[in-house]
Amino acid sequence: MQSTESKFKTSASEVSQTGRTLLNLRGMLLRGDFQPGERISELPLVARLGVSRTPIRLALDRLSHEGLLEASPTGGFVVRAFTLEDIWDAIETRGVLEGAAARLAAERLEHDSELTQLREYRDEMDAMILQNDDPDKFAEPDIDSYARYLDLNEAFHSEIVTLAKSSMLRRTLQQVTSVPFASPSALLYVRSKLPRAPHMYAVSHEHHRSIVEAIEQRQGTRAEAVAREHSRMTRRNVEVALSDTSILSGVPGASLIKVPAAV
Amino acid sequence: MQSTESKFKTSASEVSQTGRTLLNLRGMLLRGDFQPGERISELPLVARLGVSRTPIRLALDRLSHEGLLEASPTGGFVVRAFTLEDIWDAIETRGVLEGAAARLAAERLEHDSELTQLREYRDEMDAMILQNDDPDKFAEPDIDSYARYLDLNEAFHSEIVTLAKSSMLRRTLQQVTSVPFASPSALLYVRSKLPRAPHMYAVSHEHHRSIVEAIEQRQGTRAEAVAREHSRMTRRNVEVALSDTSILSGVPGASLIKVPAAV
């Protein structure tokens, strides 16, 4: 099977076997195809993914660096089980790092024009939230605008890291946000299910506005504090999600959480 | 060469080929065997390290995760070049994370007895510094006590992270401190070369004392601020080191720094 039938790019624009395998495995893990603590054997994956053991091993190794897998002392890899404490700590750590990013963004701002992009994101989210509050439109959160808001939120957070001008910080944050639930937009989906969703969006967006204001006025300490507090909103979303399994099942990586009652 | 002559553990107690190769390569990189930006070919390493390409590739992949190498878009790996800004940012990021660790240690302290280990480290370092100030002994920094101080310093910082009770934070810090010069004890060697070394040690240790005191009195904000400031002392050490090439050459990873004048 070495060179025969080699030129079929299955679905995405992934070229290397390792890259495709990495995406596939990560998806399988976050979708819950494996139980936490389960040992991952390579041979079954050969059949399932259609690649040889080499790229599979590479991908497993990377996933263990990401934190989704753990290297077993006897060899091989085991699906990582996340405790609730792990989730809280990941969120707290992300808050610390995003706080630092916001502070650095304020401290290192040179020209006001650097904020153009960030303001655009803020304004567009602003408009969406106001529109959502409009009693005539009755807050119909259609799937398109929801996805748009998700993208905007992610872009907003990413832009702050860009403004911090610290590649070290970006690298570090990327590692932290690879933990399920730790990403800033991982649980926006949950929030949309809440009865008080409009209020939550309002609070969250007020944070965004405050962060932009703090940065443009070079108020590093304020920017750091608000960004930290902003990240802590995620915690409440997780708590709500955990109390409602119907919500939880829709969140990637939920199956990797070790709920006390279930053990 | 598959199974023949396989049972010779070269020097250390490393068992797996990959592990040995990883340590070897990291050592070679930090020792400066490669130029920053240089492409790392696998085949020469086969001859040089005496293992096949498979463990070499694994080790290279891990080093690229650590940040010492970069994956080239065309394939293969390239030695990472660190700018001065990268170093500052790594130190800043470490400070942020160690600050968070100190704060969490204070916030999460349950019993005073948890501080026993930390106090022991502090006291022993205390004794060493007082002894060093003794005019009779005239501050002869023999190599043994220097190594002991290094270990103590490292253990002290590690213990604070332990007290933070956050495995996420520990993982994140480990990634940051893998960057050359970012580790808390990476540049203690430089400090020992400075004319004002005794004063530097005094200040640094006063930080240690303050951090312990803040933790035991549950003063999270104070602990965080002092730990951040403590990490920033590293920056001055780097600046001094950069001005004296004879000092710099003794520091691991120094060759990976891209000095503006040299480019």
Place this chain on the structure above:
DNA sequence: AACTCGTGCTTTGCATGCAAGATTGGCCGG
């Protein structure tokens, strides 16, 4: 003389073979 194309070599990415070690099942002894 310079630019472009082609050819050969180097290098990487992947597949696979092989042996050492772990794991599981069964068998024997207590």
Place this chain on the structure above:
DNA sequence: CCGGCCAATCTTGCATGCAAAGCACGAGTT
């Protein structure tokens, strides 16, 4: 009846073969 020990199988880690993709150097053309 239960526990421990041994053997067979499965699994991983490593070495190596092979092909495709770069890369460099040189030749031919304008």
